[in-house]
Amino acid sequence: MTVTKSETLPIRSGDDVVRVRQQVRALAIDIGLGLVDQTKIITAASELARNTLDYGGGGEVRAEIVQAGTRKGLRLTFEDQGPGIADIEQAMTDHYTSGKGLGLGLGGAKRLSNEFHIESTSGVGTRVTIARWK
Amino acid sequence: MSMDGADVLKRALTEDEAAILEAWYISLREGTSLQSGRIREAELQTQAKAVFGQLRDGLSSGGVDADADSYTPLRENLADISRSRAIQGFTPTDTANFVFSLKEPIFEALRRKSAADASALAAGVWAAGKVLDRLGLLTMEVYLASREEVIGRQGQEIAELSTPVVRLWDGVLALPLIGTLDSARTGVVMENLLQAIVDEEAEIAIIDITGVPTVDTLVAQHLLKTVAAARLMGADCIVSGIRPQIAQTMVHLGVELNVVSKATLADAFALALRRTGRKVVRQQATVTGEHR
Numbered sequence: 001m002t003v004t005k006s007e008t009l010p011i012r013s014g015d016d017v018v019r020v021r022q023q024v025r026a027l028a029i030d031i032g033l034g035l036v037d038q039t040k041i042i043t044a045a046s047e048l049a050r051n052t053l054d055y056g057g058g059g060e061v062r063a064e065i066v067q068a069g070t071r072k073g074l075r076l077t078f079e080d081q082g083p084g085i086a087d088i089e090q091a092m093t094d095h096y097t098s099g100k101g102l103g104l105g106l107g108g109a110k111r112l113s114n115e116f117h118i119e120s121t122s123g124v125g126t127r128v129t130i131a132r133w134k
Numbered sequence: 135m136s137m138d139g140a141d142v143l144k145r146a147l148t149e150d151e152a153a154i155l156e157a158w159y160i161s162l163r164e165g166t167s168l169q170s171g172r173i174r175e176a177e178l179q180t181q182a183k184a185v186f187g188q189l190r191d192g193l194s195s196g197g198v199d200a201d202a203d204s205y206t207p208l209r210e211n212l213a214d215i216s217r218s219r220a221i222q223g224f225t226p227t228d229t230a231n232f233v234f235s236l237k238e239p240i241f242e243a244l245r246r247k248s249a250a251d252a253s254a255l256a257a258g259v260w261a262a263g264k265v266l267d268r269l270g271l272l273t274m275e276v277y278l279a280s281r282e283e284v285i286g287r288q289g290q291e292i293a294e295l296s297t298p299v300v301r302l303w304d305g306v307l308a309l310p311l312i313g314t315l316d317s318a319r320t321g322v323v324m325e326n327l328l329q330a331i332v333d334e335e336a337e338i339a340i341i342d343i344t345g346v347p348t349v350d351t352l353v354a355q356h357l358l359k360t361v362a363a364a365r366l367m368g369a370d371c372i373v374s375g376i377r378p379q380i381a382q383t384m385v386h387l388g389v390e391l392n393v394v395s396k397a398t399l400a401d402a403f404a405l406a407l408r409r410t411g412r413k414v415v416r417q418q419a420t421v422t423g424e425h426r
Contacts, residue, residue: 018314021348039348039379040386046350047387094388102351108387 004072005030005065011049011078012058020049020061024076031065031072031134041074041132044112047105048078048128054099056080056126066131073114073133078126085120092118139261140197142244142254147190150243157239158182165231172222181215186236189265198261200268209272216273220280229277233270237262297323299330305337306406307369308399312345315353324360331369338406339364342399344375354389361393370394370409374402 005027009020024045028038045061052059059080066073085091092110097103106128110116113130120126147154162168162178188208196204212233219229240262248255297319300308309327313319331339341360346353361371373395376384384391396402407414 021314025347036379036382039383042348043350043383043387046348046352050350050352102355102389104351104388108351108389111386111388112383 001066001068003064003075004067006062007064008060008062010058010060011052011080014053017046017049017053021046023063024074027063027065027074028132031074033074033132033134037132037134040112041076041130044109044130044132045076047109048076048130051105051128052078052080052082052126054101055085056082058082059125071133073131075115075129075131078128081125084122084124084126085118086122088118088120139257139259140193142248142258143198143240143261143265144190144193146240146243146247146258147186147193150247151186151190154236154239154243155183155186157242158186158236161235161238162232165235166225166228170224170228172224181232182236184211185215185233189269193265198264200265200272208269212269212273213276216276217280220277220284226274226277230270230274233266233273237266240266293319293322297326299326301330301334302340302403303407303410303412305335305410306340306403307331307334307336307338308340308342308403310342310345310375310399314348315346315356320356324356324363327360328363328367331364331367336369337410338370338372340372340374340399340402340406342375342402343373343380344377344399346375349380349384349389351387351389354384354387354391357391358393361391372396372402372405374399 007023009023010016011020021042024042025038028041033041049061052061057080059078059082062077062079064075064077066075090096091098092106093103094107095103106118109128109130112132114133115129115131117129118126159179159182162182163175168175168178185208188205188211192200192202192205192208194204196202199205200209215232216229219232241259244255244258244262248258292313298310300310302308307327307330309323311323315323327339327341330336341357343349343357357373361373364371371393373391373393374397376395376397394405396405404414
């Protein structure tokens with residue numbers, strides 16, 4: 001699997017979340033994702049970017065276009081140096097939230113992506129990687 | 135120091151005015167402002183001449199502190215110039231270069247005047263640099279401030295234009311949402327709708343999300359809260375404008391809106407009319423009668 005394009009965006013404010021969505025949209029169009037798949041990855045990115053901001057205290061996202069053979073995909077890695085998630089399984093449960101949201105963001109992002117990977121260490125930070133393939 | 139920098143500079147500006155202006159015109163003519171065609175050469179020269187005169191006046195009574203009172207006419211003139219540059223669409227470089235391109239002719243004049251006296255030359259150059267840098271920065275400040283003003287005004291316009299509540303019929307309101315909903319705007323939108331429900335004694339409010347590019351859990355949460363609040367006030371909500379891709383995404387997200395929703399505003403309106411006991415009927419007889 002090779003990375004053909006990579007860019008990093010900061011997530012420090014609500015405006016940055018909007019910018020992440022716009023950038024993800026541009027990349028999704030770039031690799032030729034259909035309208036539904038575009039909307040799915042943009043929505044997932046929106047959820048994770050807002051998690052990074054609200055629960056991780058800000059961080060950044062690395063957006064990459066990856067190629068495996070003839071397949072192209074969009075991979076997004078969200079990273080923060082926040083408090084981390086103590087119980088990932090609980091955090092992934094639908095309708096569970098430690099804040100005041102709907103508690104569907106993480107589970108929803110997983111269902112909206114082809115690949116989903118989360119790692120988190122208490123006190124160190126959280127990294128979530130998602131990918132959507134064409 | 136044998137001589138004050140301000141005096142050296144003043145003397146050079148007074149005695150060498152014609153040569154400095156001539157050199158300045160040439161460097162302005164070579165600059166990009168003229169080539170862009172946004173300003174005529176004669177206008178540029180008039181501005182340059184005025185600025186030069188005011189600079190000399192400022193120097194003669196206020197020294198090299200460009201923030202001093204004696205520089206007020208110059209500062210105001212430069213502010214006007216940069217403001218009009220910003221509006222006319224000059225680049226920041228063009229705008230700043232108007233002042234900075236005066237440096238070379240002045241340094242040149244100083245060199246001619248004080249070539250023999252190194253310390254006077256250094257003092258003069260330092261004085262000229264100090265004044266011109268400050269004035270250059272001032273033009274940039276004004277340029278940016280005018281740009282920010284434009285941006286601020288646009289922001290306000292966007293906020294105002296994107297939150298109208300429309301009365302479709304007696305007791306039927308529509309709220310066409312446009313743009314992102316994850317900002318402070320959402321509060322305004324909600325407030326407007328709830329107030330309109332009171333004012334219009336509305337029974338049904340249609341929230342149209344055709345213009346919302348992404349519906350994520352935060353947007354869904356805002357919608358749910360608005361619907362719940364409207365319900366408490368005795369109005370039913372219909373959410374319309376849910377496009378196929380949004381519907382699929384919402385299902386994957388696991389968001390349940392628990393509210394009547396329709397694909398288009400027209401469908402929602404038809405439902406609202408039916409609920410309020412009205413019907414839209416085609417006047418078939420009259421129409422065909424007219425055609426014959």
